[in-house]
Amino acid sequence: MEKNNSSGNPEALGPETVLLQPIVATRSSFYYLALVLLGFTSLAFFAWLYQIRRGLGVTGLNVPVYWGFYITNFVFFIGISHAGTLISAILRLAHAEWRRSITRAAEVITVIVLFFGVGSIIVDLGRPDRMLNVLRHPNFGSPLLWDVCSVSIYLTASTIYLYLPLIPDLAILRDYGGKYTWLYRLLALGWQGTPRQRRWLERGIAVMAVLVIPIAVSVHTVVSWVFGMTVQPMWHSTIFGPYFVVGAIFSGIAALIIAMALIRRIYHLEGYLKTIHFHHLGTLLLVFALLWFYFTFAELITTYYGHDPAHLVVFYSKLTGRYAPLFWTMMVTCFLIPVGILSRPQNRTVTGTVAASITILVGMWLERFTIVVPTLSHPRVPWDKVFYSPTWVEIAITLGFGATFIFLYMLFTKFFPIVSIWEVREGREHALAEVAERVQSYMPGPETPR
Secondary structure (H helix, E strand, O other), rough: OOOOOOHOOOOHHHHHHHHHHHOOOHHHHHHHHHHHHHHHHHHHHHHHHHHHHHHHHHOOOOOOOOOOHHHHHHHHHHHHHHHHHHHHHHHOOOOOOOHHHHHHHHHHHHHHHHHHHHHHHHHHHHHHHHHHHHHHHOOOOOOHHHHHHHHHHHHHHHHHHHHHHHHHHHHHHHHOOOOOOOHHHHHHOOOOHHHHHHHHHHHHHHHHHHHHHHHHHHHHHHHHHHOOOOOOOOOOOOOHHHHHHHHHHEEEHHHHHHHHHHHHHHHOOOOOOOOHOOOHHHHHHHHHHHHHHHHHHHHHHHHHHHOOOOHHHHHHHHOOOOOOHHHHHHHHHHHHHHHHHHHHHHHHHHHHHHHHHHHHHHHHHHHHHHHEEEEEOOEEEEEOOOOOOHHHHHHHHHHHHHHHHHHHHHHEEEOOOOOOOHHHHHHHHHHHHHHHHHHHHHHHOOOOOO
């Protein structure tokens, strides 16, 4: 069977050999960092076991504040998952050539972080066995079941979308002759890079790129319906669907920029993750910062002019009351700082975009918190004044989720190329001619037969 250059011939890798270095060589700093992260993971596991044994009373959750850190984490992690599918799929469909170095870094975020979104729900239940009730006693009239279905479909589609473009690189690792050859041989599915195999792979990737976009949008829309389809003050709103989707993409881009910067620095991939990639992503980040501010302003101004007393209690608790420090910190970190940095093109560097992204992730977590807790602290029915304050258990589990996500992401880079080798090589060989042909096809002038 005839082999193609991208079939896994190590001699044909050329400059892309550097992309295999993180897999074939591991520095001692990797193990030190892994131990630190696993320490946080162990602390979170201990806290969870402690919670299972003692019950949810060891958390700060109470009546009527029955959602807190865990549901905040759920919405936050599901939001970050939009980094891979939406950014990667849209850039693929738009034939943006600069996508080739960043798509896999984005797609891995999606698949890994979804598990922590689901894990946040399991932890919030108190008893993990209650998850089985969704299968035993399904209620399709409940948005909670819609959430389970949409997240399951999203995880399946995202995993397939990550795996398909990984197949040619698995063949490269199989033929490279390093460690775990048996694993790469199994996962490569007999890939030899023939024209027929490439044609089917490109079709599969294109189909999945089209499918994952509406699935991703529907997932965070359904997450918003868990809130919006109640009658709780400042939740019962039709704007929550697009508001949550915009916020998800916003935080997803920020997470991707931070991941890319770390990969670039640690693995010395400055030749593949270039400043231009951060410049383009910084521009996207600026656009979504403005969109996020628009939706936030629209939510607040409609609440204020509605003058519903139940809504105004929550409204003023955010702007001038107990939750004002968190709300205004959110506004500064999600809007003022990022827009101040990114509105100047010369600031859309690696350092500038990473600084903006860090503040955005902090602000978007606070946004989720100020959506969940203030409303539950001021329900429509008369209730004694109750405040929610997280305990060490919730904080430990939250830190453990974050540390475990970073550890799993690091682990992926030690087994698989974080930059798609075959796509980069394809770009070197064919992209210039394809772009020239594509531009020529829509330039003004007489129609030429293809």
